[in-house]
Amino acid sequence: MPKKIKVKKRGNELGLQIFIIFTKLFGLKGAYSLLYLVSIHYLLFDKVAVKGALAYTERRFKNETFFKKHWRVYQLFINQGKALIDRYAAASGYKGFTFQIKGFDSVKEIVNQNKKGxxxxxxxxxxxxxxxSCLQELKKDIYLLMRPEDNAAVKKHLKIYSEGEKVKIISLEQDFGGTLEIIEKINNGDVVSIMGDRKYNFPYLDVDFMGDKAGLPLGAFLIAATLECPIIVLLTAKLGHKKYCVDFNNIILPKYENKLNKKQQLKKYMQKYANVLNNYVESYPYQCFLFEDVWNKH
Amino acid sequence: MCEENKELTEMREKLKVLLVDHLSLEDIKPEDIKDDEILFGEGLGLDSLDAVEIVVLLQRNFGLEVKDMNKGREIFYSIDTLAKYVVDNIKDNAD
Known part of the structure; x- marks a missing residue:
C-alpha cells in the first residue's frame, strides 16, 4: 500500500563538495558565483525542471518571448541555489543570518492554548x-511530512534532518501516506508541517491560482477540518544578504458546515491559501521554486 | 457464540452507516458495501485521507485510537476486520 514517489535526483557528492569548499574559502557570495554556471547547465539539460518552471513563469510574467521566459527560469534556478547554500550555511552554524519574524506571537498562543497541536x-x-530554527522556541516537537530524501549527498550536506531532536520526519511513503502518525502527533499537541502546494499522487482540489485552475493537495486542510485544529501558513522570503522574513500571520481554520460533500467544503479554505501564495509571488516573483506544473491535470 | 455473532453483525451494519455518512460516499448505500470488500485502493476505493475520517470516527463513536501503522493496515482492510477490531477493543476497554 505505501506509495513510492518518483522524484528526479539532482546534485551529487562532488558537486556539493565543491559548493561547500567555495563557501568555506570565499564565503556565501563566493559559493553563489558558481551558481551562474551551474544554472546554465540545468537550463540546457534539465528539461523536467525547465518545463515545471516555465509553467510558473508563463503565468507570472505573461506573453513574453522565448528568450525572456527562459531568462526568468535561469533567475529562478540561481535563486534556488542561493536558498540551498543559505540553508547549508545556517544549518552549519554560519553566523550573521537575521530573521524578521511576523506573527509568531499568534503561533505561540495557538500552540500553548490548545491541547491539540x-x-x-x-x-x-x-x-x-x-x-x-525559529520554531524551536515553541518547545514542541515539530514533525515534517515529507518524502524521505534518497539522495545521500543532499541528505548529508544540506543537513535535511539536522534541526536537532525537535524536528522529526513523518514519511509520506508509508501506509495511508503517514496520516495515522499525523493524527497521533496532532492529538499529542505537536506541530506537523505539511507541504501545501505539490499534490504528487494524493487527492487534490482545483483552486484559482495565478489566473488558472491549479490542483493543490487537500490533505492538510482535510486533516485540520477533521481534527478541528488550526492551519498556520509559513512563508519565508529572502530580503537581502543573510536576511530573511518569516511570516506566520496567515492562519486558516478549516471547518465542515455539514456532512455533505465534505471535500468540496474545503475548497474555500484552500482558496484562501492559494490567495496567500498568489500575493507572495506578486511580491517575490523569483522566490517561487515550485518547479511543477500544478495547473496541468494529468 | 451466537451473541458474539449478533454483536459483530450489528457492528458491521453500524460501521457501514457511519462510513457512508462521514466519508460522503456518492451513490453508495450502506447495504451496497460487502462485509469482506477491501476498503482502500481497489474495492471501495477509499484513499489515505479517508483513513483520517475513519480514525476520528472510531475515536468519537467508540473511544478507540489506532496508532500503530501496521495494525492500521490490518484493521482497515474490510468492514469485517474493522468491526472485529471495534467489538474486541470495546470489550477490552470495558474489562
Missing part, C-alpha cells in the same frame, strides 16, 4: 527550511 503548511517558496 496544529498544522504548519509550508510551500515551495522562499526558504522554509531556514525558518525551522
Amino acid at each position: 496544529c498544522i504548519l503548511v509550508t510551500s515551495h517558496v522562499g526558504n522554509w527550511q531556514v525558518a525551522l
